[in-house]
Amino acid sequence: MGAFERLQERLGDALDANVPGSTVEHVVVALPSYSMSATLLSHYRSRLAALEHRFLLGALQAGRIPGVHVVLVTSRDPGEVVLDYHARLADPHAPEGVRRRLSCLVVPDDSPRGVAAKLLDRPDLLTELRDRIGGRVALVEPWNVTAAEVEVAVALDAPLNGPAPQMWPLGFKSSARRLFREAGVPVPCGEEGVHDGTDVAAAVARMRRSRPDLDRLVVKVDDSGSGDGNRVVSTRDDRGEPLGEAVLAAQVLRGAPDWFLRDLAAGGVVEELVDGPRVTSPSAQVDLLPGGGVRLLATHEQVLGGAQRQEFVGSRFPADSAYAADLARHVSAVARLLARAGAVGRLAVDFVAVEDAGGWRLNALDLNLRKGGTSHSFAALRHLVPGCYDADRGRWVAEHDGGPRCYRSSDGVVDPVWLGLDPGRAIEAVADAGLAFDHEQGVGVVLHMMAALAVEGRVGVTAIGRTVDEADRLFAAVPDALRAAARRPGSRTR
Incomplete structure (x- = not known):
């Protein structure tokens, strides 16, 4: 040892x-x-x-x-x-x-x-x-x-x-798909272990055997996070006709930046871009405990942005109750496999949920064997409004009043007007607007990432409310409060 x-x-x-x-x-x-x-x-x-x-x-x-x-x-x-x-x-x-x-x-x-x-x-x-x-x-x-x-x-x-460092690659995109299948968790049509356009085109040809209507897909770099290594591409021409394998191999990664091609050479996956009348991007988090225990922590709805809507920009807590129990069941199945392998610490699984005539369908997309984009916002909730996550009802139950709590959070609340805004003035502005966190009520706004105000006018916001609407209202009120502060004399960092 x-x-x-x-x-x-x-x-x-x-x-x-x-x-x-x-x-x-x-x-x-x-x-x-x-x-x-x-x-x-x-x-x-x-x-x-x-x-x-x-x-x-x-x-x-x-x-x-x-x-x-x-x-x-x-x-x-x-x-x-x-x-x-x-x-x-x-x-x-x-x-x-x-x-x-x-x-x-x-x-x-x-x-x-x-x-x-x-x-x-x-x-x-x-x-x-x-x-x-x-x-x-x-x-x-x-x-x-x-x-x-x-x-x-x-x-x-x-x-x-x-977890031990040798387990780190288990969170890579190819490894995650294999682990999901082993745990009996559904995944989108796709293949792992692709390295270039030729591999992607060959994988698409095989995928079409079971999915002849295949259109858009996502190519993902194995070692990436927050959607930064995802690229959405089409497998059809302007008339809607499927591109041949040779043409697809030549075109599928055309225009991709050099860093993407370089990182994909080390490994990646190609998956169908799951779509439908209503699509959401939920996630579920657990703690893996010493001795093999698993503790369900929370479910979230991820807010995605960027040109191709693949980048994580924030979250809402909790996830939709229509499928929150299924999220908990799936993440627990994956967690048990990793716990048996000796992993400890935080685990999160990202999904795509699609509603159709038969109800909601879930597919697992990514596995994060680490903390992630919802870890800090959930920490704010659990420490400021102590309570527990009720997996059956899919909600947070506060200890002091037995009521539910929700939140809206983002690391990407940004405005060039705020560039150089002093953190103290930002804190005061939120308080002056009546938005600051109220410990008696267990609701209000918490700021984080205030160092980013000095470099790009960015701040992180977590708004905790008793309902989804209250959390959204508090969150939406923050930019106006900060703009007012930025216009005041002496508001800039010296």
């Missing part, structure tokens, strides 16, 4: 300390390392630090767990105003106590790399982080796990709440 395996034997005890009400002194190292492909990291370079700061929503746990100390490892200091804001959110009655248990370890490096790799370049900061842990019970909460995160965990002598 190696050092990492021995370390992971202590994960259960660390997680037992990290529960609401626990007074056991322990440390959670929040490590939003985003150890992804070089292509994906380069695309998000300008907002990497802001994405790292999304983990501050997870730090809201400090308001519910008196014994926890949270250390966020980040490439840019979010600033005292932002840290104080999260402390007040976590405990409006005693924010000073939370603030003493919330800190950052800044690794000053703006290169397009995960922060774990940056931290490994700084043994002095690794030593400082280990000193902050000070021999207490600790765990590392990563975004995903590769060799870099393992090396950090071993150096800190703290277990990782995530």
